[in-house]
Amino acid sequence: MKLYDDKNPAPNPRKVRIFLAEKGMDVERVRVAILKREHKAPAFLKKNSLGQLPVLELDDGTIIAESVAICRYFEALQPQPALFGETPLEQALVEMWIRRAEFRLWGPMGQVWINADPRTAVVNPNQFKDYGEHQKTIVARNMTWLDRELSDDREFLAGSRYSMADIVLLCGIDFCSFIGLDIPRELEHLRAWYARVSARPSAAA
């Protein structure tokens, strides 16, 4: 199988690379350069009509898109170490925190990127700047919420075990930095969590 991938700072392909590093798995990778708009070229749109990365192509040509879906495929192929939880409760809490990281951080972060970042104005000339600027305050508010949620000093986002939820939040926080939205200094629980997950070798993926 082949993983269609791009380099950092693209946050979605990175989730899959970190996941594979944590699993100790290796997959053939094909670079699709987002900056050159290769993900919007007709040949790639045949693989994923949404023109998005990452994409996993199986040997029979079957396509799996969406980073978390690709990771679930790898989890099913090689269950250990479990990154989507083992018990029913762990599985539910990992799913809950993946979604909270996405809805609370990735959602507004994406809106800032699309609507308020000068680097996307060329491909998105119809930016809603006021809306995008407002989303910066939502990112900050939700980082504060995350900090409060982490104030019980659990080690990882979904509990005592590293999981896909940490990968999703880490890639979100690093992309926030890329667009100028760093974790505020006073959010010590979120910063401590960030330091822990960033120190893992997989974070370099």
Add this chain to the structure above:
Amino acid sequence: MKLYDDKNPAPNPRKVRIFLAEKGMDVERVRVAILKREHKAPAFLKKNSLGQLPVLELDDGTIIAESVAICRYFEALQPQPALFGETPLEQALVEMWIRRAEFRLWGPMGQVWINADPRTAVVNPNQFKDYGEHQKTIVARNMTWLDRELSDDREFLAGSRYSMADIVLLCGIDFCSFIGLDIPRELEHLRAWYARVSARPSAAA
């Protein structure tokens, strides 16, 4: 355990009710009236700091929030019929289509509701109306994309088997109707899929 729930048209609680109906499972339900803002009351915020429904409370007081996370918990407790897929590929494709239904339909639909619907102006006085109006065109464009994806006449969204992806899309389509965004008449594949999933007894949940 107890499921904190509200009536239609709230689309997130409905996903869990449909899921339970498909599984043939029954859970004690506690009504939290969104229209009366009971989900934002201090007692409920102690259960879910985000003030959102649905919430599942286990007998030991453990809380699971996020509709899809609650459904994954039920799937792990009672795996059959499998609504999140059985083989690794099915599991991946169900996850992919859940996310596509959410990012493509629920995302812009939610922005229309929050930013352009007069019924939410009271609780969200800072509406970005132009942005919300624009999202109506995104909903329409993405319904057209869904119609094209369903044009291979597969029976269900993620393939030949009914799944959580159908539940997510169904609840999204019905909430779109509630805010005036019906499926355009010419989208026959999407309408045929909608008729199929709406005809199941679970859709009444």
